[in-house]
Amino acid sequence: MDRRTFGEICRVRDLCWGVMITEFMTPQVVRTFARAGYDWLWLDNEHSHHSYESIQEVIRTAEDVGVITLLRVTQGMYHLIARGLDMGASGIIVPRVETVEQVRQIVDCAKYPPVGKRGFGIRPNLFPGRNASMKSRIEDQNDNRFLMIQIESQLGVNNIEALLDAGGEHIDAVCVGPADFQVDIGKPDSPDAPELDRAMRRIGDVCAAREISACANAHSLQDARVWIDRGFTLLTYSFDYGFMFNAAADAREALRGLE
Numbered sequence: 568m569d570r571r572t573f574g575e576i577c578r579v580r581d582l583c584w585g586v587m588i589t590e591f592m593t594p595q596v597v598r599t600f601a602r603a604g605y606d607w608l609w610l611d612n613e614h615s616h617h618s619y620e621s622i623q624e625v626i627r628t629a630e631d632v633g634v635i636t637l638l639r640v641t642q643g644m645y646h647l648i649a650r651g652l653d654m655g656a657s658g659i660i661v662p663r664v665e666t667v668e669q670v671r672q673i674v675d676c677a678k679y680p681p682v683g684k685r686g687f688g689i690r691p692n693l694f695p696g697r698n699a700s701m702k703s704r705i706e707d708q709n710d711n712r713f714l715m716i717q718i719e720s721q722l723g724v725n726n727i728e729a730l731l732d733a734g735g736e737h738i739d740a741v742c743v744g745p746a747d748f749q750v751d752i753g754k755p756d757s758p759d760a761p762e763l764d765r766a767m768r769r770i771g772d773v774c775a776a777r778e779i780s781a782c783a784n785a786h787s788l789q790d791a792r793v794w795i796d797r798g799f800t801l802l803t804y805s806f807d808y809g810f811m812f813n814a815a816a817d818a819r820e821a822l823r824g825l826e
Contacts, residue, residue, distance in 0.1 A: 568606050570657050570711040573635045576606075577713075577740060577780040580800045585609055585635075587784060587806035592617040594628035596807055607635035609784075609803050613662055623654045630655060637713060643669055648676035649685050658713025660742060665723040670716065670733040677714055678737060679705045715782060719744030720751040724766040727773050740801055741774050742782035743767055764797075771798030 568576075576583050585607035586600045592610070600608065608629060610622060622638065629636045639660035640647040648659050661673050675683040685708075687701065714737055718724055731738055745763055746755075754760045767783075774781035775798050782801040785791035786809070794802055805813075 568633055568635055570635065570713070573607065573657065574711065574713065574739065577801060578778060580775065580778070580780060582795070582800050582802065583607065583780075585637075585801075585803045586810075587611055587803045588625070589615045589806050590808040591811075592621040592625050594624055597625055597628045597634060598632060600807075601629070601632040601634045605634070605804075607637060607657075609660065610636055610638045610656070613639045613641050619650070619654065622651075622656075626655045629657075635713075637715060639717075643673040643676065645676045645685075648673065652677060652685070652708070652712055653688055656712075658715060658739070660715045660717060662717040662744065663719050663723075663747070664716040664730060665718075665720055665726060667726070667729055667733040670730050670738065673714065673716065674734055674737045677712065678709050682709050682737065713739045715740040715742050717742040717744050718770060719747035721748070721762075721766065724748075724769060727770060731773070731777055731779075738779065740780040740782050741770055742801075743770055743799075745783075767799075768797050774798065 573583070583606050586605050587609040588596060589611045597608065610625060612622065626636050635657040637658045637660050638651040638656040639662060640651055642663065643661045648661070651659050659677060664670060664673070676685060677683060679685045679687060687705070714734070716730065716734070716738055718727065718741060723730070727741070745758065745767065748763055748766060749755050749757050749760060752760070752762050754762070757763070771781045780801040781799040783794040783799045784803045785794055786805055791802060791804060
């Protein structure tokens with residue numbers, strides 16, 4: 568899948584399945600999930616701490632096998648967002664977004680003038696071919712690099728319309744952080760909290776009205792059904808270590824029958 572197709576799928580809000588990569592930032596893992604049929608990868612560098620070299624190799628492998636890569640950075644700062652895009656990521660995920668000022672800074676960091684303030688660098692992995700003009704390269708980057716903000720607090724939920732107004736057409740999706748939201752409202756370990764359900768449904772409804780994708784991380788089929796019911800269409804299913812551990816644990820349990 569190329570970036571343009573991915574963007575179109577997200578705009579019409581078709582279901583699109585990805586996997587979160589947290590522990591094993593390797594080309595082999597990318598090829599494994601590509602062969603399994605997943606369309607995109609959430610590369611986590613907020614709670615996982617991988618080297619830029621490892622991330623770049625994963626991004627380039629994903630480009631070769633036709634998988635979209637969205638890199639989650641730790642915060643909306645220039646050196647994190649611009650560097651991630653310069654490595655060739657299909658897009659950026661910025662966590663803990665709450666204010667209009669944050670959204671404006673994210674756009675400034677991710678987009679070239681006249682939209683934003685990103686510095687222009689000629690990188691071979693960003694601009695295939697030898698004769699593309701600066702203008703065409705800027706247009707490609709501004710039009711076909713995905714920006715997702717992650718809402719993880721009540722303040723962020725309260726401000727959702729203002730955040731999307733500030734980002735305009737440059738914010739392509741909104742992701743939720745239900746765990747941090749539970750902590751924010753003082754109810755950790757409460758996935759069934761009514762405040763959480765109201766907040767998640769509100770984000771799903773606002774995204775539907777604005778014709779952009781709402782994104783979430785599902786950890787079971789039941790979990791996935793809940794997110795779809797709330798209007799979420801850009802979903803990851805489990806994560807790299809989760810797949811490995813669950814398969815290993817299931818096999819070991821089955822082997823006990825032979826003991």
